[in-house]
Amino acid sequence: MLLLCLRLPLQAAQPPLTPNSTGYVGSNACKTCHADVWSNFYKNPHYKSIALGAESPEKTGCESCHGPAKAHVEARGGKTTIPRAFSLMPAGQALNTCLACHEKSISRAQIRRSSHTQADVACNSCHSIHKPAVAKSLLAKQQTNLCYGCHNSARSQFAMPHKHRVNEGAVQCIDCHNPHGSPAAAWRSGLRPRMVETTMDGEQPCLRCHTDKRGPFVFEHAAIRVEGCETCHAPHGSMNPRMLRRPAVFTLCLECHNGASGFGLSRDGIPLQTSSHNVNDPRYRNCVTCHVRIHGSNSDPRFLR
Amino acid sequence: MAIHLRTPALLMAVSAALLAQPTVAPTGEPVGRARGEDWNGYNVTNSFELGARYHTVNGNEAAYRSDVNFGNGLRLLGSTLSLNSKEGRGGLFDEILLNTQGLGNDPYQFSSLRIQHNRWYRYDMNWRVNDFVNPGLNFLPSAHTQNTRRMWQDHDVTLLPAFPFQFLAGYSRNSQEGVGLYTQNLFDQHRGDEFPLFANINRRQREFRLGTQVQYRKLKLILLRGWQRYEEDSPLSLAAGAGLNAADNTTLTSFRLTSPYSGDTPFWRANLFGEAGRWLAVNARFSYAGTRRDFASEEAAIGTSRLGAATNRQFFAGGTGTRPVTNANFTISLFPADAVTITNHTAFHQIQMDGNATLTQVQNGFTGANILNFRHLGIRSMVNTTDALLRPAKWLGLRAGYQFSTRRIRSVEAETVGTFSDRLDYEQTNRVHAGLLGVRLQPVKPLTFNFDLEMGRADRPFLTLSERNYNAFGARAQYKQGSLLLSAAVRTNYNTNSVSLFSHSSHSRNYALDASWTPRRWFAFDAGYGKQHLDTLTGIAYFASGQFLDTQNSLYVSNVHSGHAMARFSVAGRVDLSFGYSRVQDTGDGRAALALSTNRAFPDVQVLPLAFDSPQARVSIRLHQQIRLNFGYQYYRYAEDFSALRDYRAHTGFTSVLWSF
Numbered sequence: 001m002l003l004l005c006l007r008l009p010l011q012a013a014q015p016p017l018t019p020n021s022t023g024y025v026g027s028n029a030c031k032t033c034h035a036d037v038w039s040n041f042y043k044n045p046h047y048k049s050i051a052l053g054a055e056s057p058e059k060t061g062c063e064s065c066h067g068p069a070k071a072h073v074e075a076r077g078g079k080t081t082i083p084r085a086f087s088l089m090p091a092g093q094a095l096n097t098c099l100a101c102h103e104k105s106i107s108r109a110q111i112r113r114s115s116h117t118q119a120d121v122a123c124n125s126c127h128s129i130h131k132p133a134v135a136k137s138l139l140a141k142q143q144t145n146l147c148y149g150c151h152n153s154a155r156s157q158f159a160m161p162h163k164h165r166v167n168e169g170a171v172q173c174i175d176c177h178n179p180h181g182s183p184a185a186a187w188r189s190g191l192r193p194r195m196v197e198t199t200m201d202g203e204q205p206c207l208r209c210h211t212d213k214r215g216p217f218v219f220e221h222a223a224i225r226v227e228g229c230e231t232c233h234a235p236h237g238s239m240n241p242r243m244l245r246r247p248a249v250f251t252l253c254l255e256c257h258n259g260a261s262g263f264g265l266s267r268d269g270i271p272l273q274t275s276s277h278n279v280n281d282p283r284y285r286n287c288v289t290c291h292v293r294i295h296g297s298n299s300d301p302r303f304l305r
Numbered sequence: 306m307a308i309h310l311r312t313p314a315l316l317m318a319v320s321a322a323l324l325a326q327p328t329v330a331p332t333g334e335p336v337g338r339a340r341g342e343d344w345n346g347y348n349v350t351n352s353f354e355l356g357a358r359y360h361t362v363n364g365n366e367a368a369y370r371s372d373v374n375f376g377n378g379l380r381l382l383g384s385t386l387s388l389n390s391k392e393g394r395g396g397l398f399d400e401i402l403l404n405t406q407g408l409g410n411d412p413y414q415f416s417s418l419r420i421q422h423n424r425w426y427r428y429d430m431n432w433r434v435n436d437f438v439n440p441g442l443n444f445l446p447s448a449h450t451q452n453t454r455r456m457w458q459d460h461d462v463t464l465l466p467a468f469p470f471q472f473l474a475g476y477s478r479n480s481q482e483g484v485g486l487y488t489q490n491l492f493d494q495h496r497g498d499e500f501p502l503f504a505n506i507n508r509r510q511r512e513f514r515l516g517t518q519v520q521y522r523k524l525k526l527i528l529l530r531g532w533q534r535y536e537e538d539s540p541l542s543l544a545a546g547a548g549l550n551a552a553d554n555t556t557l558t559s560f561r562l563t564s565p566y567s568g569d570t571p572f573w574r575a576n577l578f579g580e581a582g583r584w585l586a587v588n589a590r591f592s593y594a595g596t597r598r599d600f601a602s603e604e605a606a607i608g609t610s611r612l613g614a615a616t617n618r619q620f621f622a623g624g625t626g627t628r629p630v631t632n633a634n635f636t637i638s639l640f641p642a643d644a645v646t647i648t649n650h651t652a653f654h655q656i657q658m659d660g661n662a663t664l665t666q667v668q669n670g671f672t673g674a675n676i677l678n679f680r681h682l683g684i685r686s687m688v689n690t691t692d693a694l695l696r697p698a699k700w701l702g703l704r705a706g707y708q709f710s711t712r713r714i715r716s717v718e719a720e721t722v723g724t725f726s727d728r729l730d731y732e733q734t735n736r737v738h739a740g741l742l743g744v745r746l747q748p749v750k751p752l753t754f755n756f757d758l759e760m761g762r763a764d765r766p767f768l769t770l771s772e773r774n775y776n777a778f779g780a781r782a783q784y785k786q787g788s789l790l791l792s793a794a795v796r797t798n799y800n801t802n803s804v805s806l807f808s809h810s811s812h813s814r815n816y817a818l819d820a821s822w823t824p825r826r827w828f829a830f831d832a833g834y835g836k837q838h839l840d841t842l843t844g845i846a847y848f849a850s851g852q853f854l855d856t857q858n859s860l861y862v863s864n865v866h867s868g869h870a871m872a873r874f875s876v877a878g879r880v881d882l883s884f885g886y887s888r889v890q891d892t893g894d895g896r897a898a899l900a901l902s903t904n905r906a907f908p909d910v911q912v913l914p915l916a917f918d919s920p921q922a923r924v925s926i927r928l929h930q931q932i933r934l935n936f937g938y939q940y941y942r943y944a945e946d947f948s949a950l951r952d953y954r955a956h957t958g959f960t961s962v963l964w965s966f
Binding site: 042043047048050051052054090092093103104106109110112113117118119120135136149150152153155156157159160161162165167168169170183184186189190192200201202203208209211212214215216217218219220222223225226227231239240241242246247248250251254255256258259260261262263264265266267270272273274275276277278279280283285288289290292298299301304305 | 328348371372387389390391392393394399400402404406407412413415417419423424433435439441449455457467479481487488489490499508510520525527529535537549550562564566572574576578580586588590592594596598600602604620622624626627628630632634636638643644646648650652654656658659660661662664678680682684686688690692694696699702704708710712714716718729731733735737739743745753755757759761763765766767768769770771772775777781783790792794796804806807809815817818819821833835837841843844845846847848849850851853855859861863865867869887889891907911912913915917919943
């Protein structure tokens with residue numbers, strides 16, 4: 001079977017750069033006028049289709065994306081004579097053109113339902129095939145700048161004092177987000193978030209780096225498992241230490257641990273603190289001083305050790 | 306030709322350098338003409354920025370190290386190297402691509418490497434280091450600190466990337482090492498004392514992957530088998546004799562805690578893609594991971610109790626946790642017409658966390674009863690989403706979606722103490738209905754408007770803060786003409802989660818305005834302003850001085866104003882100057898002083914007004930077509946309105962030489 005699979009591309013080892021009867025003229029014709037594009041095209045991942053020579057003319061070189069160029073050549077140029085000129089295409093058509101080859105990958109499996117596709121942010125909004133600023137993935141700009149271009153509020157959040165180090169280069173947006181769309185999140189029940197990159201097991205991306213928080217623990221903090229880390233933390237950045245959602249720890253805890261009926265595992269209310277706690281004493285205002293294993297414990301149901 | 310290539314490359318580099326609120330280094334300025342040297346059938350480009358950073362800090366240095374953390378000394382601020390075979394048929398490789406940042410001394414270091422042969426293999430590597438200081442919280446007592454180094458690395462190999470049958474292999478490693486201070490309450494859980502303890506943090510996870518990818522006509526199957534190994538052993542030992550509770554007489558003279566924790570996660574992952582004609586695409590994905598981790602804990606503490614009596618305590622725990630996760634989803638996309646896409650997505654996720662623990666405590670020679678614990682937490686969710694996208698005209702796009710999700714949560718809490726057993730079983734189901742509407746308008750080519758609205762209703766939210774009756778509205782306008790980009794955005798999220806005796810509401814409103822303009826090769830400008838408002842009001846209950854208070858609310862108000870501006874000038878094509886300023890300020894609810902209420906343990910309105918700003922400037926001088934000399938300065942100021950404990954001011958700078966061809 002392996003030999004059979006290998007046989008197919010090995011048979012055609014020469015690039016089909018010559019004209020044929022279907023309107024394809026071959027990439028050699030393109031480089032006559034578009035020398036500026038052609039001169040660096042060997043650095044482009046799409047050049048493989050020419051170098052390997054394994055594909056049919058409609059999947060090789062310039063015409064694989066732009067379509068058969070016979071009419072364009074005969075008209076001696078002009079954008080309107082290019083069957084697929086991306087600068088003239090609607091976003092949906094640009095997407096379909098790229099997905100003709102690129103759809104079958106894990107990272108793009110949900111691209112049809114992604115927020116970007118729905119807002120007509122097509123492939124060429126972020127990728128520059130001929131003039132990429134970043135060679136890997138052919139990005140039009142450095143990745144963080146691409147995202148900031150539209151996601152203004154994210155830029156503000158990453159400028160806060162307590163944040164993931166995106167501006168410093170330690171973390172990238174794509175560590176936690178998939179710009180091509182993601183499956184439904186397992187830790188939230190609404191339509192959002194759509195673009196958060198789940199782990200392959202469908203869990204929140206925080207656990208990929210913060211492996212010590214994943215467990216299993218004998219005594220799990222159910223809030224984390226059911227509603228996710230965002231219950232307590234602001235993942236982009238926060239004005240509060242440790243990227244917490246409140247400046248004081250005890251109010252963060254007490255907003256859930258208030259005994260209100262109808263919530264929690266038992267639906268009888270999330271347990272209240274005991275009467276031995278005196279919140280008037282500052283000692284009791286930083287709950288994690290004693291509840292040190294707040295993300296889960298193997299030794300104490302109250303996360304004390 | 307070189308002149309034609311240089312202009313867009315320069316503009317791109319300029320705009321890339323301006324759009325972010327970057328750190329002042331690495332430089333990112335272009336050097337000279339279009340780059341690249343031909344060598345032995347390959348084109349080689351290289352860029353190498355070597356420099357030194359320096360800094361001084363006034364104020365809380367631990368806070369500076371937590372927020373910024375640039376130190377002194379020499380480092381490779383950034384580098385890139387690329388080799389590309391000119392014909393796409395190289396000998397051992399067709400492409401090598403290497404990028405690095407901060408190697409040698411920066412707290413944030415990364416490198417990525419790709420080596421590939423178009424026909425035979427592709428190798429990708431990512432390596433990152435993050436040195437991080439966690440100074441603890443700025444509320445007393447604040448003894449939890451960490452000074453650790455996290456390191457991540459991923460290696461992936463694809464064999465036969467140009468063939469329909471490919472082999473995949475990978476290795477990842479994630480580690481955290483360093484020192485920390487923790488606290489532990491000893492001898493009396495409520496009236497005792499909390500002692501600072503020294504921790505030697507040591508956590509690591511390794512993952513191995515093997516797989517294959519097969520494509521046959523319009524079907525593609527990816528199969529992956531992997532194994533994860535997690536190990537943690539961060540022993541705690543005594544850091545100080547005195548506890549944090551000055552009012553308590555408990556002392557600790559000896560302490561040791563060892564808690565090794567390790568386990569394996571073997572996993573399977575499968576993906577299937579398929580197409581039928583031009584009207585249907587499907588994707589099915591399945592994964593299963595079965596985690597098992599074992600733990601043991603041994604603690605020995607010797608000291609005196611709060612009454613002054615000699616006390617010792619030993620504690621033993623051991624057991625196992627398991628965590629099988631099953632995840633599957635199926636997506637079908639239909640294209641009944643060119644302008645219509647309908648997608649249906651169904652997702653299933655099940656996670657079951659089971660844990661067994663045996664706990665034994667010996668206090669002052671008296672052995673307590675063995676406590677056997679069993680815990681189970683199972684979460685199973687099913688989600689079905691349908692989205693329709695309609696583009697009736699080039700200037701108009703419409704979208705609508707509906708999602709139904711159901712989540713079952715089961716838990717078991719079982720405990721056996723001696724001969725006494727207790728078991729509590731709970732089960733609940735939460736359902737959410739959510740709908741989405743969106744419109745995209747493009748009245749003229751440079752101008753785009755986007756609007757979207759999501760509304761959702763949950764029948765039984767799990768937490769008091771969870772979404773129950775919520776709506777999220779977003780609008781965005783963007784004008785893009787040539788090098789001018791103007792954008793404005795607003796997003797609101799409102800949620801009300803109230804039942805008969807409890808209420809919670811949250812309102813967040815974000816506004817943003819941005820402009821970016823590169824009118825000339827020698828000038829570029831970028832500026833933006835954003836406001837993020839959040840207010841949450843939640844009913845709380847607590848004990849204070851022996852009194853139970855259950856009629857109060859926790860009100861948190863945050864109004865964050867953020868702004869940034871950056872300008873870059875190029876003088877005579879030889880000197881580049883850039884100036885930038887970034888400021889983030891939380892004004893809270895506008896009050897000038899923290900006012901504690903007389904009958905509450907906390908303020909009527911929780912706020913943390915502060916300002917964090919950072920001006921920067923950089924000079925980059927082209928000495929030669931391939932060499933630049935760079936200088937930069939960046940100032941950081943963190944200032945809280947109500948307390949100066951965490952405040953700092955830092956001057957940072959760098960000098961570097963950039964060589965590239």
